[in-house]
Amino acid sequence: DTEVTQTPKHxxxxxxxxxxLKCEQHMGHRAMYWYKQKAKKPPELMxxxxxxxxxxxxxxxxxxxxxxxxxxxxxxxxHALQPExxxxxxxxxxxxxxxxxxxxxxxxxxxxxx
Amino acid sequence: xxxxxxxxxxxxxxxxxxxxxxxxxxxxxxxxxxxWYKQPPSGELVFLIRRNSFDEQNEISxxxxxxxxxxxxxxxxxxxxxxxxDSAVYFCALSxxxxxxxxxIFGKGTTLSVSS
Numbered sequence: 001d002t003e004v005t006q007t008p009k010h011x012x013x014x015x016x017x018x019x020x021l022k023c024e025q026h027m028g029h030r031a032m033y034w035y036k037q038k039a040k041k042p043p044e045l046m047x048x049x050x051x052x053x054x055x056x057x058x059x060x061x062x063x064x065x066x067x068x069x070x071x072x073x074x075x076x077x078x079h080a081l082q083p084e085x086x087x088x089x090x091x092x093x094x095x096x097x098x099x100x101x102x103x104x105x106x107x108x109x110x111x112x113x114x
Numbered sequence: 115x116x117x118x119x120x121x122x123x124x125x126x127x128x129x130x131x132x133x134x135x136x137x138x139x140x141x142x143x144x145x146x147x148x149x150w151y152k153q154p155p156s157g158e159l160v161f162l163i164r165r166n167s168f169d170e171q172n173e174i175s176x177x178x179x180x181x182x183x184x185x186x187x188x189x190x191x192x193x194x195x196x197x198x199x200d201s202a203v204y205f206c207a208l209s210x211x212x213x214x215x216x217x218x219i220f221g222k223g224t225t226l227s228v229s230s
Contacts, residue, residue: 100209
């Protein structure tokens with residue numbers, strides 16, 4: 001089963017709200033990723049977790065806070081977002097954090113910040 | 115510097131036509147990996163293929179085929195007898211040993227529209 005699930009599918013939030021995006025995989029993968037994708041653009045890497053530890057933070061603003069409670073779950077906590085943060089947020093996983101492994105993506109959460 | 119170029123922004127074809135999506139990459143590393151992903155309107159990126167730099171054999175999977183040529187730094191993707199369900203954005207991506215872990219460098223994508 002090469003499935004990565006994400007909830008919710010759609011999220012509308014105000015700039016003062018706090019919300020969380022969730023991602024789950026049961027493939028035994030030890031690397032998990034958050035990407036942000038704007039319309040008609042390729043995905044942009046935000047964070048990488050390897051063995052439940054944050055390995056990469058691509059200079060993402062602190063209003064985005066990732067969390068990896070265990071090897072199957074990845075959360076992205078959102079607080080005080082800006083309208084320009086509206087985008088498709090994709091979660092992905094791969095067997096390990098080594099070059100050469102394909103990443104499996106979830107269906108994404110379409111976030112609108114009002 | 116590492117870079118992936120997909121020069122074709124949009125391609126429109128009629129069903130049953132063959133179509134080739136171009137991908138040109140740049141890397142200084144001798145060990146690297148190339149990928150193709152499909153992103154239908156639903157949004158999920160679907161993994162299609164991975165090729166490493168030491169394997170130049172072409173790959174065929176049903177109506178899909180890939181032509182990897184190191185001499186021209188290209189990894190092109192051909193869909194034979196296209197179907198409406200092939201309509202999507204296709205991304206070519208690169209991962210090499212100079213990037214931290216499996217960080218993927220994506221091209222800008224090619225939007226393929228197949229009409230009936």
